[in-house]
Amino acid sequence: MSQLKITVDPKSGFCFGVVYAIEMAENILKEENKLYCLGDIVHNNREVDRLNNLGLEIIDHKRLSELNDCKVLIRAHGEPPSTYETALKNNIELLDASCPVVLKLQHQIKEGYETIKKIDGQVIIYGKEGHAEVTGLVGQTNGEAIIVTTKEDISKIDFEKPIYIYSQTTKSPKAFQIIVDEIRKELIDLGKDVDLKFVVHDTLCRQVSGREPQLKAFASENDVIVFVSGTKSSNGKMLFLSCKEQNKQSYFVSDTKEIDENWFKNSNSVGICGATSTPRWLMDEVADHIKQIS
Numbered sequence: 001m002s003q004l005k006i007t008v009d010p011k012s013g014f015c016f017g018v019v020y021a022i023e024m025a026e027n028i029l030k031e032e033n034k035l036y037c038l039g040d041i042v043h044n045n046r047e048v049d050r051l052n053n054l055g056l057e058i059i060d061h062k063r064l065s066e067l068n069d070c071k072v073l074i075r076a077h078g079e080p081p082s083t084y085e086t087a088l089k090n091n092i093e094l095l096d097a098s099c100p101v102v103l104k105l106q107h108q109i110k111e112g113y114e115t116i117k118k119i120d121g122q123v124i125i126y127g128k129e130g131h132a133e134v135t136g137l138v139g140q141t142n143g144e145a146i147i148v149t150t151k152e153d154i155s156k157i158d159f160e161k162p163i164y165i166y167s168q169t170t171k172s173p174k175a176f177q178i179i180v181d182e183i184r185k186e187l188i189d190l191g192k193d194v195d196l197k198f199v200v201h202d203t204l205c206r207q208v209s210g211r212e213p214q215l216k217a218f219a220s221e222n223d224v225i226v227f228v229s230g231t232k233s234s235n236g237k238m239l240f241l242s243c244k245e246q247n248k249q250s251y252f253v254s255d256t257k258e259i260d261e262n263w264f265k266n267s268n269s270v271g272i273c274g275a276t277s278t279p280r281w282l283m284d285e286v287a288d289h290i291k292q293i294s
């Protein structure tokens with residue numbers, strides 16, 4: 001019998017944006033045996049496979065442009081205006097499960113772009129190039145927003161012009177602050193009036209940033225941490241780093257197959273937690289597996 005205390009973090013798991021999109025897909029699939037979804041409904045392969053078995057087919061933008069007269073689900077990350085135009089042209093009914101937090105941000109960026117354009121300024125988006133949410137955000141600016149992912153990308157900014165900065169919802173508050181500080185420093189070094197030139201919009205999702213302190217507390221309460229997440233999840237990477245900072249014995253897994261029993265030798269407790277895209281059933285599966293091997 002295992003002496004290892006195994007706890008699944010009650011605060012980990014789907015955020016409301018993901019719950020909403022998955023519930024919408026499940027409800028439609030109860031009535032219809034097939035539904036298209038544009039991009040992975042959630043950055044978790046195991047959950048995608050589960051929904052796939054219920055009839056959900058993941059498609060990309062190329063496939064969308066080839067489809068006609070059907071229904072397509074838009075996931076929580078949102079989409080740029082071009083997707084809505086394609087749907088209209090091809091008589092596709094879009095079932096929009098874009099997260100309300102993302103929709104609000106899209107709206108905010110669109111308004112900011114309209115305002116700053118009049119004074120020849122620039123919209124900066126701190127986020128990952130190619131990430132679906134970021135593509136949707138850039139789409140609000142006619143494709144003109146500058147994406148900043150690393151400190152080096154700051155060189156893409158024209159410091160002679162006014163700057164509005166926004167963040168992808170799932171980035172780390174600390175990392176966003178580093179970028180903001182770098183831009184501010186550059187403006188000061190160039191002798192610019194920072195208050196006049198630079199407006200910071202903190203558009204991080206509190207569903208993610210609020211989890212960071214909770215997760216750190218959870219990580220320090222357990223000898224070993226097993227963090228469960230898909231490798232494509234942006235907040236998964238960010239939240240795992242927070243665990244690792246707090247507890248060196250933290251391991252990232254996407255599946256039970258990646259778990260090594262040696263991790264638990266000489267330990268009394270293991271905590272299982274995950275990203276906003278990690279299903280609860282997968283964390284429970286990981287807990288059961290550890291119970292069997294420890």
Ligand code: SF4
Nearest residue numbers: 015017076099101205
């Ligand atoms: S992390 Fe936040 S913005 Fe992203 S889907 Fe969840 S609730 Fe919405």
